[in-house]
Amino acid sequence: MSRDDFRRDMEAWLASEQANEAAEYAARGRKHQSLSIDDLIAAWVQAFRRLAAKFQDGNLRIAEVDLRSELLLRNIDPPYDLVKDELGRLTNAAADAIEELQLEDPGHFDRVNEEIENDVATFRAERENKS
Numbered sequence: 775m776s777r778d779d780f781r782r783d784m785e786a787w788l789a790s791e792q793a794n795e796a797a798e799y800a801a802r803g804r805k806h807q808s809l810s811i812d813d814l815i816a817a818w819v820q821a822f823r824r825l826a827a828k829f830q831d832g833n834l835r836i837a838e839v840d841l842r843s844e845l846l847l848r849n850i851d852p853p854y855d856l857v858k859d860e861l862g863r864l865t866n867a868a869a870d871a872i873e874e875l876q877l878e879d880p881g882h883f884d885r886v887n888e889e890i891e892n893d894v895a896t897f898r899a900e901r902e903n904k905s
Contacts, residue, residue, distance in 0.1 A: 780894075787897045792846060799843035806844040814848075817841050819856050826860035829867050 806814060818841040825834040842852050854861055878881040 779836070784895050785900050786901065787894045790897060792842070795839050796843040796846045799840050800847060804844060806841055809844070811848070811850065812843065814844055814849075815853055817844060817858075818852060822852075822857045822864075823860050826857070826864040826867075829864055830871070 806817070809817060815895045818838070821834070821838040821841050825831070828834055845852050872883075875886070
């Protein structure tokens with residue numbers, strides 16, 4: 775498989791994961807449904823900034839996912855242009871955490887990497903079977 779094919783599969787898998795998160799959020803009652811678009815965007819920006827500052831906090835991740843899910847359910851793309859600096863910090867922090875895991879616990883790193891590869895492969899197979 776080429777690098778471009780893998781990239782397309784990974785992007786499609788991530789989009790599928792976001793759709794699953796949105797479905798789970800909707801099933802829990804869409805607690806942000808009453809927010810205006812402006813308030814929703816402001817809340818998402820604030821949640822993303824908090825997450826970028828402390829990305830390993832699961833509660834902050836859940837808050838960001840719920841707000842992003844509400845945006846997606848309204849057919850609004852998250853305004854990543856408003857959080858460019860934070861997105862860069864979050865990306866760097868995640869890359870650092872991955873590098874640290876690889877150095878400190880190579881076995882666990884390999885298992886996580888394998889799980890992701892298996893998830894993408896399963897997604898690809900299911901997508902191809904539907905075609």
